[in-house]
Amino acid sequence: MKIEEKLGLKIKQLRNEIGISQEELAYRCDLHRTYISSVELGKRNISIRNIEKIALALNVEIIELFKKGTIDGN
Amino acid sequence: MKIEEKLGLKIKQLRNEIGISQEELAYRCDLHRTYISSVELGKRNISIRNIEKIALALNVEIIELFKKGTIDGN
Numbered sequence: 001m002k003i004e005e006k007l008g009l010k011i012k013q014l015r016n017e018i019g020i021s022q023e024e025l026a027y028r029c030d031l032h033r034t035y036i037s038s039v040e041l042g043k044r045n046i047s048i049r050n051i052e053k054i055a056l057a058l059n060v061e062i063i064e065l066f067k068k069g070t071i072d073g074n
Numbered sequence: 075m076k077i078e079e080k081l082g083l084k085i086k087q088l089r090n091e092i093g094i095s096q097e098e099l100a101y102r103c104d105l106h107r108t109y110i111s112s113v114e115l116g117k118r119n120i121s122i123r124n125i126e127k128i129a130l131a132l133n134v135e136i137i138e139l140f141k142k143g144t145i146d147g148n
Contacts, residue, residue: 003126063140
């Protein structure tokens with residue numbers, strides 16, 4: 001699995017854990033919902049600043065986004 | 075300190091720990107030395123794929139790049 005796919009799954013997992021929609025996450029990040037969708041699908045070579053924005057919006061440290069163990073076991 | 079500056083310092087720290095030059099790191103990543111230099115200076119909004127390349131070249135997990143505690147205490 002590619003790094004951007006692992007990261008996307010983790011973002012999706014954390015977003016689901018706090019029970020917010022892609023739209024709400026996008027709003028909190030000041031990014032577009034379709035961008036969040038493509039990030040979660042692992043289709044974006046996301047930059048560190050956008051990774052930071054998403055971490056802040058999910059209320060986690062960036063390091064949490066790179067810890068092993070998603071709902072898919074990766 | 076901006077996230078890209080923290081990341082740059084950590085990369086520099088880890089590179090120095092294994093005793094390789096920016097040029098050697100660049101070679102291992104298949105990136106340009108001037109790009110590595112600007113990343114270490116926190117001047118690049120680096121993408122996840124390049125972060126992964128650098129982590130691999132430094133022989134660390136990506137998560138190591140986001141752990142707190144650099145030679146500068148950040």
